[in-house]
Amino acid sequence: MTEGTGRRAGDLPDDLTDVEAGMWQAFRNGSVYDLRAGDAAVDDPHGDRPWGPERSVRARVVCWLLLDGPPALAGRVSSLKLTGLRITGPLDLAGGTVVPFVEMKGCRFEEEVLLPEARFTTLRLVDCAVPRLEAARVQTEGDLHLPRCRFRRGMRLTDAQIGTDLLLNQAVVHRDRAGRSLAADGLAVGQDLQAELLQAYGEVSLRSAKIGVSLSLRGARLAGPYTRYALNAPQLTVERTLYLTPAGLGSPMMSGVTPARGTRIQHVECEGGVRLDDGRFGDAVDLEGARFVLGDEQELSLRRVQTPELRFLGERPGRGKVVLSGAKIETLVDRADSWPGPGQLHMGGFTYENLVPQGPFPLAERLQWVAAATAEFNPEPYERLAAVLKESGEDEDAREVLLAKHRRRRETLPLASKLWGYLQDVTVAYGYRPGRAAVWMAVLWAAGSLAFAHAGRPPAASGDQHPHWNPALYALDLLLPVVDFGQASQWQLSGGWQWLAAALVLLGWTLATTVAAGATRLLRRN
Incomplete structure (x- = not known):
């Protein structure tokens, strides 16, 4: 007998309706209690067809079964498996x-x-209509499944602890009064968080969340028109991969895999800012095909993110900013048409070790990529790109990048320094084209030799003691500042020829100075 009731354990309470009595017996038997009418339109929990008393149970009876229910029948395991029921009152x-x-x-x-601080083994709500889910600090030993559910006023999973998987595939979540659709700061998931084809009409907040395996937002549609962010997940930790990639449509078997060729797909779309600052991702952050619709003041922010691989293969944002400042990436996989234009990209302190472009990404466009990230001159992005190219054996491209750095810096200098920079660029390309010095020397030598050959022999500077007049050696003696061929000091020119000689001396010293400056720069770099 149950104390104080006059009933034996398992007996039906007197105040249950017939529908609740059926649920009571199904619970003891561990069987499914299915009250669907067999008409898809009528049975749709999200439709407008009314469900009457014939398929309604009180929430407090459901709570009674779950918290202090009757024992299972002999040889059975009690469980609550409901299909097509209407639950009235708050489920607390x-x-x-x-x-x-x-x-x-x-x-x-x-x-x-209402599930705050409740404990479950496994909880599955599939394709249910729920006004709001309050589940802060809820704990499950196994899964928490909420696929295809619709939440009219959002859901809260703050500091929840999910033992294995959290499933939100194809869920539709509207905003709460604060403008958030999913508030899950501090969430901890033991294995995967799958939210593929999720539709969220408010901010998805995953601040400081920890995911034991992967976080999949394949094909999700996130809209944050009421707050600054559509996805707000700073300090997010994902042990393997964050997927913001396409999802296949029409087949539940496509969940968690890359859609096969020919499959109809849906790309991720984020309407509002995305913040992944200080995130840690064990394998990769995959943005292939993602579309970010940003306002002028909104950002796709990856500040100080750390991950072995960043797959930046989404659509080019038309507005807003992409911020990679302080991020540390081992391999950057990207496309030329995925990056935003000048003023929309920030990469201060961004480091990467390898570049793997998908499709054509010529060096000229790569330099435009760096220039787009440096509205004000900053040598760091140029030096990082040059180091990566040199490490991969592309020495010529690395020199081009460093040359572009000096040309960009030149535009910030005062006039005198700018003119000196132009001279170094034209003569020896800031030391990265040392062969140009020999070309200029040969041109000046040939021009001087031809000119002096037409001048005739000038008078000797010291009477009869002089070498044989040699126009070629004379021109070379003027051009080389240090070497003395015994010609320049032995002949006395006058008029225009004297001015030509002075010009060759000046050009020789200028050429030697630029070569020395370039050599010094190269030695310092090496």
Whole structure:
């Protein structure tokens, strides 16, 4: 007998309706309690067809079963498996410990589901209509499944601890009063968080969340028109990969895999800012095909992110900014048409070790990529790109990048320094084209030799003691500042020829100075 009731354990309470009595017996038997009418339009929990008393149970009876339900029948395991039921009143399990397995499919909740600090083994709500889910600090030993559910006023999973997987595939979540659709700061998931084809009409907040395996937002549509961010997930930790990639449509078997060729797909779309600052990702951040619709003041922010691989293969944002400042990446996989234009890209302190472009990405466009990230001159992005190219054996491209750095710096200098920079560029390309010095020397030598050959022999500077007149050696003696061929000091020119000689001396010293400056720069770099 149950104390104080005059009933034996397992007996039906007197105040249950016929529908609730059927649910009571199904719970003891561990069987599915299915009250669907067999008409898809009528059975749709998200439709407008009314569900009457013939398929309604009170939420407090459901709570009674889960918290202090009757024992199972002999040889059975008690569990609550409901399909097509209407639950009236708030389902309040706050602080409770629920031992039985719970699975509700196609159910309609009239009021909020309250699960703060509750404990479950496994909880599955599939294709249910829920006004709001309050589940802060909820704990499950196994899965928490919420696929295809619709939440009219958002859901809260702050500091929740999910033992294995959290499933939100194809869920539709509207905003709460604060403009958030999913508030899950501090969430901890033991294995995967799958939110593929999720539709969120408010901010998705995953600040400081920890995911034990992968976080999949394949094909998700995130819109944050009421807050600054559509996805707000600073300090997010994902042990393997964050997927913001396409999802296949029409087949539940496509979940968690890359869609096969020919499959109809849906790309990720984020309407609002995305913040992944200080995130840690064990394998990769994959943005292939993602579309970011940003306002002028909104950002796709990856500040100080650390991951072995960043796959930046989404559509080019038309507005807003992409910020990679301080990020540390081992391999950057990208496309030329994925990056935004000048003023929209920030890469101060961004480091990467390897570049793997997908499709054509010529050096000229790579230099435009760096220039787009440096509205004001900053040598760091140029030096990082040059170091990566040199490490991969592309020495010529690395020199071109460093040359572009000096040309960009030249535009910030005062006039005198700018003119000196132009001279170094034309003569020896700031030391990165030392062969140009020999070309200039040969041109000046040939021009001087031809000119002096037409001048005739000038008078000797010191009477009869002089070498044989040699126009070629004379021109070379003027051009080389240090070497003395015994010609320049032995002949006395006058008029225009004297001016030509002075010009060759000046050009020789200028050429020697630029060569020395370039050589010094190269030695310092090496």
